[in-house]
Amino acid sequence: MNAIILKVPLKGINGFYHTYLDQDLIYINDDLTDEEQIIVCAHELGHMVLHHDIDSVFLDSPLVEPGTIELEANAFALQLLQGNLNLSNDIPLIDWNMDNFALRRRVIFELHD
Numbered sequence: 001m002n003a004i005i006l007k008v009p010l011k012g013i014n015g016f017y018h019t020y021l022d023q024d025l026i027y028i029n030d031d032l033t034d035e036e037q038i039i040v041c042a043h044e045l046g047h048m049v050l051h052h053d054i055d056s057v058f059l060d061s062p063l064v065e066p067g068t069i070e071l072e073a074n075a076f077a078l079q080l081l082q083g084n085l086n087l088s089n090d091i092p093l094i095d096w097n098m099d100n101f102a103l104r105r106r107v108i109f110e111l112h113d
Contacts, residue, residue, distance in 0.1 A: 001024070001045070001048070001049075002024065003024040003025065003026050003045070003048060004023060004024070004025050004026070005026045005028060005041060006025060006026070006027050006028070007028050007029075007030040007037070008027055008028070008029070008030055009029070009030055009031065010027065010028075010029040010030075010031075013029060014028070014029050014032060014036070014040045015027055015028040015029060015040040015041070015043070015044050016044065017044040017045075017047040017048050017051075019052070024048050024052075026041060026044040026045070026048070027044075028040050028041055028044070038081070039077060039081070042076070042077035042080045042081050043073045043074060043076070043077040044073070045076070045077070045080065046072065046073035046074070046075070046076030046077050046080070047069075047073045049076065050072050050073065050076060051069055051072070051073070054069070
């Protein structure tokens with residue numbers, strides 16, 4: 001998808017998506033585990049695909065109450081990591097966090113496969 005993924009130190013933020021000069025950039029907190037980085041990357045890909053037209057930086061932080069845009073990115077990540085992504089259908093809103101069992105099980109399986 002031609003996004004540049006940057007693993008950088010981020011204080012209190014898991015990651016965010018940003019565009020600069022028509023280049024998609026995904027920033028991921030390098031203090032996260034490999035599993036968490038995959039989940040955050042999938043979430044930020046959701047912003048890239050679903051919210052590309054919105055000129056804003058989306059923060060993935062445990063301190064931020066998820067709004068509709070965050071829930072859509074969460075749902076995208078869940079479907080992507082479960083291998084069920086179908087962009088022709090409406091993506092249901094799913095409230096989850098890093099402790100979501102289905103996501104963690106899928107990512108752990110992928111990392112150890």
